[in-house]
Amino acid sequence: MDSQTPSPRSKRPVRPRPRSRPAQQVGRQRWFEDQLLRVKLASGEQRVELIATLARGSSLSLIERRQILLAVRRYVFVQRAELPGNLGLLLDAVLALAYPLRLRIKAFELFHLALESLKRDEVVRQLVAPLTELMRPFLPKGAQVEFGPELFMRVAQRLARRPELEGVVELTSLGLFFYPFHGGLRELRADCHYEQGSFSAARGDYDRLIEQYPDSLGYRLDRAEASFRLEDYEDALDDVVCYLRYHPEDLAGLRKQAECLYQLGRFLDALKVLTRMMQVDPGRAESYIWRAKVNEQLEFMEDALEDAQKALELEPSSQEARQLRHSLLLKRQSMGMEDDLYNAFVRGEEEMLLGEPKIPEVRFLDIGGLEQAKQMLRETIEYPLKYPEISSRYGKKAGGGLLFFGPPGCGKTMLARAAAGECGVAFINVNLATVLDKWVGNTEKAISMIFSAARKRAPSIIFLDEIDAIGASRGSLQAGWEKKLISQLLIELDGLTSDNENVMVLAASNAPWEVDFALRRAGRLGRLVFVPPPGAKERGDIFRIYLSRKPYLEEGIDIDALAQMTERYSADAIRQIVENAASIPWRAAIETGEARAVSEEDLRASIAQTPPDLAEWEKVVRRYQEFAERSLKRPQIGFRKAYPRME
Numbered sequence: 034m035d036s037q038t039p040s041p042r043s044k045r046p047v048r049p050r051p052r053s054r055p056a057q058q059v060g061r062q063r064w065f066e067d068q069l070l071r072v073k074l075a076s077g078e079q080r081v082e083l084i085a086t087l088a089r090g091s092s093l094s095l096i097e098r099r100q101i102l103l104a105v106r107r108y109v110f111v112q113r114a115e116l117p118g119n120l121g122l123l124l125d126a127v128l129a130l131a132y133p134l135r136l137r138i139k140a141f142e143l144f145h146l147a148l149e150s151l152k153r154d155e156v157v158r159q160l161v162a163p164l165t166e167l168m169r170p171f172l173p174k175g176a177q178v179e180f181g182p183e184l185f186m187r188v189a190q191r192l193a194r195r196p197e198l199e200g201v202v203e204l205t206s207l208g209l210f211f212y213p214f215h216g217g218l219r220e221l222r223a224d225c226h227y228e229q230g231s232f233s234a235a236r237g238d239y240d241r242l243i244e245q246y247p248d249s250l251g252y253r254l255d256r257a258e259a260s261f262r263l264e265d266y267e268d269a270l271d272d273v274v275c276y277l278r279y280h281p282e283d284l285a286g287l288r289k290q291a292e293c294l295y296q297l298g299r300f301l302d303a304l305k306v307l308t309r310m311m312q313v314d315p316g317r318a319e320s321y322i323w324r325a326k327v328n329e330q331l332e333f334m335e336d337a338l339e340d341a342q343k344a345l346e347l348e349p350s351s352q353e354a355r356q357l358r359h360s361l362l363l364k365r366q367s368m369g370m371e372d373d374l375y376n377a378f379v380r381g382e383e384e385m386l387l388g389e390p391k392i393p394e395v396r397f398l399d400i401g402g403l404e405q406a407k408q409m410l411r412e413t414i415e416y417p418l419k420y421p422e423i424s425s426r427y428g429k430k431a432g433g434g435l436l437f438f439g440p441p442g443c444g445k446t447m448l449a450r451a452a453a454g455e456c457g458v459a460f461i462n463v464n465l466a467t468v469l470d471k472w473v474g475n476t477e478k479a480i481s482m483i484f485s486a487a488r489k490r491a492p493s494i495i496f497l498d499e500i501d502a503i504g505a506s507r508g509s510l511q512a513g514w515e516k517k518l519i520s521q522l523l524i525e526l527d528g529l530t531s532d533n534e535n536v537m538v539l540a541a542s543n544a545p546w547e548v549d550f551a552l553r554r555a556g557r558l559g560r561l562v563f564v565p566p567p568g569a570k571e572r573g574d575i576f577r578i579y580l581s582r583k584p585y586l587e588e589g590i591d592i593d594a595l596a597q598m599t600e601r602y603s604a605d606a607i608r609q610i611v612e613n614a615a616s617i618p619w620r621a622a623i624e625t626g627e628a629r630a631v632s633e634e635d636l637r638a639s640i641a642q643t644p645p646d647l648a649e650w651e652k653v654v655r656r657y658q659e660f661a662e663r664s665l666k667r668p669q670i671g672f673r674k675a676y677p678r679m680e
Contacts, residue, residue, distance in 0.1 A: 065097060072104050080108060081123045088126035098130045102139050106146060124163040131167060138192075138200035140167055145203050148210045157211075164207065182212045189221055201225045216246060223255065232262040250276050257289055266296045282313045291323060300330045318348035325357055329364070337361050393450040393460050400447050401574030401604065406562045409435065410452040413560075414537045418456055418492055431492055434526065434538040434557050436500070438545035439564035440647055442605030445541035448564065449496040452539065459493040461486060477521040484525040484536070492535035500540035500558070501547040519549055526557045566647050567604055572596040575604050579611040580631075585618075587630040595636055601645035614639040 072083045087093075087101050105127060124144075131140035144160055144167070165180050171188045185208030192200045205222035208215065223238030239256035246252065257272035270293040277286045287310045294303035307324040310317070321344035328337035341358035344351060397407050417424040417431035424430070437445040453460035463483055487493040526538060540558050542548055552558050567575060573596040580586060599607060614635040622628040 065100075069100065069104055073108055081126075084109075085122050085126040088129045093130075095133070095136070098136055099139065101130055102127065102136065102143060106143055121159055124159060128163050128166055132170075137167060137170070138203060141200060141203040141207060145207045145210070148207070168204075182208060182215045182218060185212075185215075186217050186221070189218070193221070193225065199229070202229070214245060216242060219245075220252075227255075227259060227262075232259045235259045236263065250279055254286055254289065257293075261289065261293065261296075264296075266293045269293050270297070284310060284314055284317075287313070288320075288323075291327075295327060295330075300327050303327050304331070316347060318344040318351055318354060321347065322351070322354055322357060325361070329361060334361060334364060391460065392457055393454040395447060395450040395454045397451050397455055399578060400444055400451055401578055402567055402571030403444055403448060403564060406437070406448055406564060407451075409560070409562055410448065411455075414452060414458075414492070414494070415456050418458075418535070431535045431537065433560070434540065435560045435562055436545060436548070436553060436558040437539065437541045437562050437564050438543070440566055440603065441543050442603030442646060443564050443566055444604050445564050446496070446498060447604075449494065449539040449541065452537070453494045456492065456494075458537075459487070459490040461493065461495045463495060463497050477518060480518065480521045480525060487536045492537075494537045494539060497538065497540040499542065500552070501542045501544050519552070523551055523557070526552070566601070567607075569593075569596045569600070571604075572599050572602065572607060575607045576611070579608050583611070583615055583631055585628070585630045587632040590633045590636065595633075595640070598637070598640050599645070601647040602643075603646050606643060606646045610636065610639045610643050613643065 068083065068087055072080055072087075075083055084101065084105060093101075105123070109123065127140050127143055131137045144164060148157065148160065161180050165184070168184060168188045171191050185204060189201050189204045189208070192204065202222055202225050205218045205225070208218040209222065212218065219238050219242055223235045223242065226232070226235035226238060236256055236259035239252050239259060242249070242252045243256065253272040253276045257269040257276070260266075260269035260272065270290065273286055273290045273293060277283065277290060280286055287306055291303045291306040291310070294300070294306060304324065304327050307320055307327060310320045311324070314320070321340040325337045325340035325344065328334070328340060338358065338361050341354055341361055344354035345358060348354065400407070413433060413435065414431045417429050437448060439445060450460060461483060483495060487495050538558065540548075540552075545553075545561070548558075553561070573592050576592045576595050580590070580592070599610070602610070615631050617635045617638065618629050618631055
């Protein structure tokens with residue numbers, strides 16, 4: 034081999050060679066090694082006496098002391114040897130060897146091992162005095178030394194300040210052997226385990242603390258930190274959620290919840306938590322950086338850039354925010370941006386499109402008449418929800434579809450709202466303006482989001498107002514997007530991709546004959562309910578309902594006479610008559626300063642000024658009758674009973 038080419042052996046790191054030692058030192062080392070061998074080969078009392086003899090030797094070096102303590106650990110405690118009667122001699126030997134500080138910590142470990150390995154009453158009693166002596170040097174001079182949990186706490190806290198975490202763990206473990214339910218010792222050991230990276234041991238201690246102090250919710254947050262480090266994100270999230278239930282604005286808890294959700298891939302939920310953090314403390318740049326990263330994962334680049342910019346404004350020296358903003362700018366240029374509806378669809382944030390669905394305050398008592406329609410709504414959704422056991426016995430489930438049809442202003446929308454109010458379920462009102470979008474495909478996404486929102490909040494009611502505008506007959510349509518809208522609506526109604534149980538779909542139309550036949554098929558919107566103009570009795574009920582909402586009302590108003598005067602008036606027109614009548618004394622009170630009650634004369638004057646809005650009813654009633662007879666041959670829709678009252 035060429036002399037210039039290094040051999041493979043020469044590539045190894047060169048270890049420093051020990052210096053040559055005098056013959057006297059070599060001889061002492063051999064003697065000491067012989068003594069350790071004798072300890073290993075001895076047994077029982079002889080082994081303890083040999084160790085005690087070595088410990089009493091003068092001028093022992095630090096290494097020799099450590100080796101003797103290791104021999105005690107290996108040959109006495111680890112092997113669970115049967116200790117002789119002179120256990121005190123062994124403990125005195127350990128105590129004599131335990132200096133300086135590092136060896137005292139090793140002695141704590143040996144005493145702990147003795148307790149765990151030799152759980153006998155005599156062992157515990159004999160350890161008390163040596164342990165007290167072992168801890169004495171850590172206390173100020175002249176301090177009272179009394180064996181107890183406070184002594185362990187004081188010494189452990191002094192060790193933690195040095196810091197000597199290994200010694201703290203051993204000492205607190207000793208203290209917990211004697212006092213297993215002392216919370217301070219266990220908490221200190223748990224914190225030291227965490228600092229050392231022993232997250233599993235730390236979580237075990239936090240488990241015990243939570244069991245012992247269930248009302249101390251801070252331990253749940255500590256356990257969540259340990260679980261998070263162990264990559265057990267589900268358990269960590271459970272603890273954080275429990276903690277935040279009582280401390281909803283705690284920033285540390287919110288931050289840990291966002292981190293857990295991020296690690297679990299639940300980016301949208303993490304986004305909501307980070308937004309909550311900013312509401313609690315809007316001045317933290319760190320929160321904006323985190324939210325920018327979450328937005329980046331969701332590919333909401335504009336939102337991410339806005340957050341990165343805000344972080345830079347709050348903390349101009351932040352290199353992390355600066356680099357994040359730069360990378361987001363490059364990423365946005367490479368991928369482009371989508372419109373807001375597409376982003377809402379990807380996020381699953383239906384509220385961006387619909388707002389937060391609410392439970393209406395309207396009840397059936399607020400609607401005059403229409404008893405048959407109310408009863409059908411009760412049987413369709415209210416009874417299955419209120420009486421689930423009886424309903425399941427007969428195979429009845431909440432859900433399905435109803436189509437209200439009839440002239441405008443007669444209570445179709447009110448019926449839908451009252452159904453949701455009676456059952457206490459979310460109400461989602463949908464019309465053409467809600468779903469129509471200029472971009473191809475977005476209208477179908479909007480329909481999908483509406484039904485997704487209803488399923489998430491089930492039980493719920495979707496109300497398709499003016500269904501003839503959303504789902505007109507496809508034979509009369511020319512634009513392809515309109516046909517796709519109806520196809521998507523049919524898919525959602527059938528529940529092909531999801532379960533529609535406890536989702537009620539109500540629709541209303543003034544021209545039901547223009548609704549696509551596939552939508553009116555059984556299983557979709559196949560149950561038809563006619564909502565007729567109010568008769569005389571119903572008009573009287575409507576007057577009573579709206580007049581009851583006027584606090585300053587004259588007594589003795591002849592409501593039956595008013596009902597007779599308002600033939601061919603819709604329920605909405607009667608509501609407007611009452612409002613206009615209340616405006617007459619209201620304006621007079623403003624001008625003259627004298628207030629008076631709403632009178633019957635005011636109502637008659639309002640009727641005289643309001644023409645009937647169903648004056649053209651006779652021209653279209655025949656078409657409603659023909660539609661009802663063509664669609665259903667049975668009288669259950671309520672049309673045949675309602676029609677004669679208009680003759």
